[in-house]
Amino acid sequence: MTKLHVSTTINGEPAEFLCEPTDTMLDALRGPLGLTGSKEGCASGDCGACSIMLDDRLICSCLMLAAEAQGHEVSTIEGMARGDKLHPLQQKFLEMAALQCGICTSGMLVASDALLQKTPRPTEEEIRFWLAGNLCRCTGYDKIVRAVLETASEMSEAAQ
Amino acid sequence: MTNVRYLAPSTLNEAISAFVAAGSAARILAGGTDLLVQMRSGAVRPGVIIDIKKIAEMTSIQETSDGQFRIGAAVPGAVLAEHGRFGRVWPGVLEAINLIGSTQVQGRASAGGNLCNGSPAGDSVPALVAAGAKVILQGPNGVREILVEQVPAGPGRTTLLPGEIMVSFTLPARPPTSGDAYLRMIPRTEMDIAVVGVGVSLTLQDGVCTAARVGLGAVAPTVLLVEAAAKALIGSRVEAKALEAAASACSAACRPIDDKRGTIAYRTKIAGVLLKRTARIAAKRAEGN
Numbered sequence A: 001m002t003k004l005h006v007s008t009t010i011n012g013e014p015a016e017f018l019c020e021p022t023d024t025m026l027d028a029l030r031g032p033l034g035l036t037g038s039k040e041g042c043a044s045g046d047c048g049a050c051s052i053m054l055d056d057r058l059i060c061s062c063l064m065l066a067a068e069a070q071g072h073e074v075s076t077i078e079g080m081a082r083g084d085k086l087h088p089l090q091q092k093f094l095e096m097a098a099l100q101c102g103i104c105t106s107g108m109l110v111a112s113d114a115l116l117q118k119t120p121r122p123t124e125e126e127i128r129f130w131l132a133g134n135l136c137r138c139t140g141y142d143k144i145v146r147a148v149l150e151t152a153s154e155m156s157e158a159a160q
Numbered sequence B: 001m002t003n004v005r006y007l008a009p010s011t012l013n014e015a016i017s018a019f020v021a022a023g024s025a026a027r028i029l030a031g032g033t034d035l036l037v038q039m040r041s042g043a044v045r046p047g048v049i050i051d052i053k054k055i056a057e058m059t060s061i062q063e064t065s066d067g068q069f070r071i072g073a074a075v076p077g078a079v080l081a082e083h084g085r086f087g088r089v090w091p092g093v094l095e096a097i098n099l100i101g102s103t104q105v106q107g108r109a110s111a112g113g114n115l116c117n118g119s120p121a122g123d124s125v126p127a128l129v130a131a132g133a134k135v136i137l138q139g140p141n142g143v144r145e146i147l148v149e150q151v152p153a154g155p156g157r158t159t160l161l162p163g164e165i166m167v168s169f170t171l172p173a174r175p176p177t178s179g180d181a182y183l184r185m186i187p188r189t190e191m192d193i194a195v196v197g198v199g200v201s202l203t204l205q206d207g208v209c210t211a212a213r214v215g216l217g218a219v220a221p222t223v224l225l226v227e228a229a230a231k232a233l234i235g236s237r238v239e240a241k242a243l244e245a246a247a248s249a250c251s252a253a254c255r256p257i258d259d260k261r262g263t264i265a266y267r268t269k270i271a272g273v274l275l276k277r278t279a280r281i282a283a284k285r286a287e288g289n
Helices: A025-030 A088-095 A105-118 A124-133 A142-159 B012-025 B035-041 B077-081 B091-098 B111-116 B124-131 B227-233 B240-253 B264-288
Strands: A004-010 A013-019 A051-054 A057-060 A073-075 B005-007 B026-029 B048-051 B061-063 B069-072 B134-139 B142-147 B152-154 B165-171 B178-185 B196-205 B208-217
Touching: A013 A025, A025 A051, A051 A105, A057 A105, A088 A105, A088 A142, A105 A124, A105 A142, A124 A142, B012 B026, B012 B048, B012 B134, B012 B165, B026 B035, B077 B091, B091 B124, B091 B178, B091 B196, B091 B264, B111 B124, B111 B165, B124 B165, B124 B178, B124 B196, B124 B208, B178 B264, B196 B264, B208 B227, B208 B240, B208 B264, B227 B240, B240 B264
Parallel strands: A004 A073, B005 B048, B026 B048
Antiparallel strands: A004 A013, A051 A057, A051 A073, B061 B069, B069 B165, B134 B142, B134 B165, B178 B196, B196 B208
16 A cells, blocks of 8 residues: 655655554654654553653644644654753653653653643642543652652742 | 546635535545545545635634634634634633644544534534534525524534535634633543533523533434523522533433443433533633633
8 A cells, every 4th residue: 555755844844754544643753753752552542651742732642643634743752852951841850750660751751841831830739630641550640749849949930 | 446536616606516416425524534534434435626725714713892702613722722812702612623633633623524514422512502603605506694593414424505605703702701611521532533522611690500501412313502501500609509410401401322332321410510521611711700
């Protein structure tokens, strides 16, 4: 069968890839594009481990066809750090041990970043509600939520 | 893997032509939050996937000068939530749509998809039924407009004709002293499928209910318009006695199933309990307007 040719933007850079019409964006990211930071947990939109940004909107890449990326802008966990300098959320997750096995971590970080861009000083409740679609089976969420709260506080102070 | 084609037409006419040509092998792709899961599980094996998100009228939101809203069938919940006016006029409809899935799912999932998926438990449907919303359907034989409650035909089935695509919702204008609300009962605190869902929209004049509609979900093969419950509210001050009568009407309308989320007895009782709570919220909102 003929593969589809897709031209898109990934983490600010033009990108092209070939895919089957039924491939998901997660298949394309982890396959031809070699971006394996986004994880497949459930493949049904329940766990959030494959979270990416599509045109600045948080989505599950397992619930998007790769062909749909044509002409759109995709951001993944690979675009979060600036070279060797970690994003404040990444740094804080490390410092506060907000991860154990790491499978959920890239999705947690992408989703938390989306929240802080929309709501720079979220309440604990807002964080828990926003991250309800990101499942973690190790830490029990408290460390993750506290790391996001702490990052928000530090980023807001730094911005003043 | 069979020979599947992906199409992303930019006009409705192209989409309908492709849909007609492909027949029952085609599936419409809006947010994909149901379709991709169904494809993954093997429940659906489409020959053609028609992505309708490049069609302008399916992804736009308009408020007309006479107070109606026209919502493209593929508008994601997160986009609708960011609209400056919609949530103020129809808070119950917006809450119902925004209850579907996680933040990530809200980035994609649409009310049109929720309705076309045909689940008796779709959260947006009872609220849209209560609102008196209509859908515009366009197919090879032209355009028609039907009420939301006329769309579901049974679990997973709709009354859409072959080749027809759901284009948009129209929410009617109504007096400013109106309010709506949607509540659902789920076993978890968030992100679950409704055991019962109730939508109420009503209008008050000097504290007396002059118009009401009640939508009831997850307690029958399709979402129901419960006219007897609305009748019990109309003419009342939405006081305890009227609420009891409307609650009894909701319980009487239930034809639920037993499943892992709730028993027949539980769903029937909760339908009445939720009606009372939902109607109180709707009335409070109407008073505040």
